[in-house]
Amino acid sequence: MGQHGKAGIRNSNKAPNLQRFSHHLLVCAFATPVFTTIIIWATSVHAADITTIAAARTAYNIPAGPLESALNRYGREAGILLSYPTELTAGRHSQGLTGTHSVQEALPLLLAGTGLAATAQPGGGWTLVKQNESNKTLEEVTVSADWLGSPTPKAAKKHPGARTVITNQELTESGARTVEDVLRTVPGVRVLDESGTGILPNIGVRGLNPLRSEQVLVLVDGIPITLAPYGQTGLSLFPLTMNSIETVDVAKGGVAVHYGPNNVGGVINFVTKRIPQKTSLTFKETLSFAPNSQLLTDSYLRVGGFVNDKLGLQIQANVINGNSARAHSKTAVNNLMLDANWFVTDTAEIRAGLQYYKTENELPGALTPQSYERNRNQSTRPLDQFNGDTVRGHLIYNQYFDNGAELSWTNFGHKSNREFIFGNSTNADIASTQKQSAPRNFLVYGSEPRFTFNIDGGIKQKISVGARYMREEVDYLVDARTLATGAYTVSRNWRFENDAYAIYMSDTFMLLDNKLKITPGIRREQIDLYYRNHLTGAQTRNPTTDWLPGLDVGYQANNEVFLFANIHKSMRPVQFTQITFAADLASEKAQNYEAGIRWAPTKNIDTTLTAFRFDFDNKLEFVNQMVGFRNLGKARHQGVETEFAWRPEQILGLELKTGYTYVDTKQLSGAFFGKELPLAAHHQFNQRINYRTGSWNWNLNGLYQSESFSDGANTVTENATGSIGKISSYSVWNAQITHNLRWSNKKIKAGLAINNLFNRDYYFRGVDYSQGRLPAPGRTALLSLQIDI
Structure with a gap:
């Protein structure tokens, strides 16, 4: 389509x-x-x-x-x-x-x-x-073969769970260049930028640990973007640039049955730009200026359209080059995407895509508290780098039948490499004696058919049945070279393989003239992990099977009120590195509960109130080097979210949006029983003010995040390296002015943005090898120009 x-x-x-x-x-x-x-x-x-x-x-x-x-x-x-x-x-x-x-x-x-x-x-x-x-009759709520349906704000209002859709207009008007900028206005979502230039975002939802985005399922056009969606859920390579994105769909509840593992925090689906009907060309240039004269360029080109009634083609190219305000932050990204859409018949279509993504980056890394206070823009980790590349492809066949049934068959795969290079000193002020590297090679492919059909008996039903197979192969190496002597050692040379099988089914019962929809469903995951240590010859297998039931309820009480509730069992599979101790481990599981109301008392007001709770069971915890990992952990997340949007009639073109999330977490087992979970801030406020008048748009958006602990022990006092200690609260505001005009039959959009408008100093704790305070970007000016032909 x-x-x-x-x-x-x-x-x-x-x-x-x-x-x-x-x-x-x-x-x-x-x-x-x-x-x-x-x-x-x-x-x-x-x-x-x-x-x-x-x-x-x-x-x-x-x-x-x-x-x-x-x-x-x-x-x-x-x-x-x-x-x-x-x-x-x-x-x-x-x-x-x-x-x-x-x-x-x-x-x-x-x-x-x-x-x-x-x-x-x-x-x-x-x-x-x-x-x-x-x-004035109630609008029919459609249920498509894809459980989430259309990625539009109107579709989100009928979803039986918390859901936010960020439109292309909102992306353009807010000055959003990175994932952190984009998701800043979504209640309950926290993003920590590891690189300072947006290439390594860490995403957390409702108090879940954001490091490496390990507890949220991130998709691009419905396909997992993670390098190994089962065996290594961390997003250590993020092969996406925001210029290629049309909308962002964030669904935090009611998704476990249909979208597979690692979704306790929900699903974030980045929807890429579709092929336009009429052949067109778009060019966009964004220049990011730091106060110390550092420059980052973001160049984007898109050409595409339907060559006839049946075939559409598109190419997108995005090149990012330059530096952030921090020293040792040189960044280079090349992202090339090819898309095709072929209407085979009036009732069948094929969509295909091919992507090549390559990035080479210096990483400024974390700072000790002393170095941070002297100069937060310096870097004391000259060895740290990150490089990665991936070739990704997908082929999707959709068949539509006369009775409203749909068959969708998605095939996808990627071959990827990523490598972190770093020094061996965890104290950023002490020079390293070794240069270490951690390269990973991934080969992943999968196939997922899904069939959806209607039953129009006494009770209308929409039944969806699907299956998925995924194969993962990972070569895992850790090596080091002594700087003084050049001596080379290999400490890890591991091979991981995984065969994952899933089947799922849901049945939507449509009652009370389609106003009430009840959807029970169930998913079965079968995962067989294999590990071999090439250095010692040790090997092991870890097969696990999980049943994941779910129930979703949505009720359109009247034109103004929509009620929803859902309960799902979600899971995060055993990770590759967790089976290196040859233990029989089970997946981490969580019971997800959610209930809420959407109320639109007038056409100018939209409100949402949602209560949620996660009960973790069977969490994997590291015991010691002799024992390894064991299923010991229990934890609880609970809280409320609110959203409010107002478009006052007295001021045409003005829109105000605000969101608030309260999260309460507690560890229920282990040495830290009764303490809060790391990086789980209690309070988060999101604000967006937008005003359109004629060809001008004025946007101001902000985020407040309360303080949080950085470790399970809830350590308050910061240590000398900055690796633990309480993380202070912060607020950050972005502003953009956009002007639309025409020149010589060309549409031109010009924007001027100031990110971190008030130049707030804030930080989070370092990731993996880079321990200490990791500074967030300071005030940055962005100048953008887009031309559509």
Whole structure:
């Protein structure tokens, strides 16, 4: 399915009334990130002629399938203008159209069961609207083969769990260049940037430890981005640049059955830019200026479109070069993405993508408290570097059936390498005597078919059945070279393999005229980890099997109130490195509970209140070098989230959004029983103020994060290296002014942003080898220019 709504004109015998006016018609298409129309200027067509066209009868044979595909074909054959927002047709299906009909007869038949209606426009043409906009009935909630459905704010309002969708317009207007900038306005989400330039984000949700993003499932277009989604859940390579992203979909509840392991914190799906219907070119340049004259450039090029009615192609290229404000921060990123979309038939499509990503970076690393106070922009770790590259591909086949059933078959794989290079001193002020490296090589591929169908008996049902196989192969090396003598040693040379099998099923019962939807489901994961130590010959296997049940409930009480609740069992698989002690280990498990209400008392106010709880059981903890890892840990996370959005009628163009998250955590076993979990701040406030007037947009967004502990012992006093101790609270604000203009038929968007507007000094604790205070970026000015042709 193409991204944008369109309708065509075809001069054929099926549209004789248009032929005599064809020399008067000028077709002009324009597109924005959220709306696309085809406008027909009829210079000589009078009202009587339009009435004649609408009443003309034409023979059709349009099969059932995706609504957008059916509308595209109908527009061409009928020779009429249809306009609609892109998000309106996403996830909806048409029962098709056969026989001879006028426009007035055909459109209701084509739209039957979709929850949409067509309204005639005074100057000619038709516009699609929701039925509740014309007859005040409740909008139908669609359930597509993908459990989350369309990545739109309107779809998020009907999801039976906490969910936030960040639109392309919000991404553009907020000056968001990195993942940290993008997710700053999402309640309950915390991002720590390890590199200072955005290439290594660490993401945590609702008090879960953000280091390496190990407890949240990160996807790109529904496909896991993690190097080894089962055996090594940490995101030690993040092969994504934000210029290639259209929307970001954050679902924190009700996802475990459909999306697999490592989702106690939910799912974050980065949706890449779709192929536009009309061939277009986009160029964007962003310059980031630090106060000490350091410069980081971010160059982006996109070319794509449909070469005919069946085939769309697109290429995206993103190059990042330069330095942050800190010393030893040289960064180079090259990201190339190729996409294809082929409509094989009116009811079948193939989507394919290929990506090459390469990054080479100096890492400024953490500082001791003393060095931080002297100069937070210095680096005392001259050996630290990070390099990585990956080739990733996917092939997706979608088949739509006359009865509304869908078959989706996703195939994906990647071959990746990543390497950290670092000194052997954990005290950043003491020179290292060795240069160590930790290269990893990954080969991962998987296949996931999914079939969704309806049962229209006494109780309407939507059943989804799926399966997945994934293969992971990892070569794991740790070596060191003594700087004084050049002596070379290898301390680890390991091989890991994994075969993972999953099956899942859910059944959505639609009751009370579709106002109440109850979805029980279950998932079975079977994981077989294998380990071999090439240095000693030791090897072991660790097979585990887990059943993960879930239940989701959504109730549309009336047009203003939506209630939801869900309970899921989630799991994080045993990790590769945890089986090196030859122990029989089980996956970490958590019981997730969530309940909430969305209330829109007026068209200008949206509110959400959500309560959540995670009960961890079977957590893996390191005992000692003799014992290794054991399933000992129990822990609890609980809290509430609120969101409030207001668009005051008195000030058109103004939108205010605020969010608040309260998290309470407790360790329920082990030596630190009763203490808080690390990096689990109690309070988080998110703010976004946006004002649009004419071609100008003014945006201010901010985050407040309360203090937190950096270790399980809840140590308050910071030690000499800065590796433990309480982390202070902080607040940070970003601001951007955006101006849209046209020049020589080109759309131009210019932006000026100031990130960390008040130049706040804040830090978090170092990651892995780099122990100490890791400074967050200071005040930075961003100048951006985008040209669309």
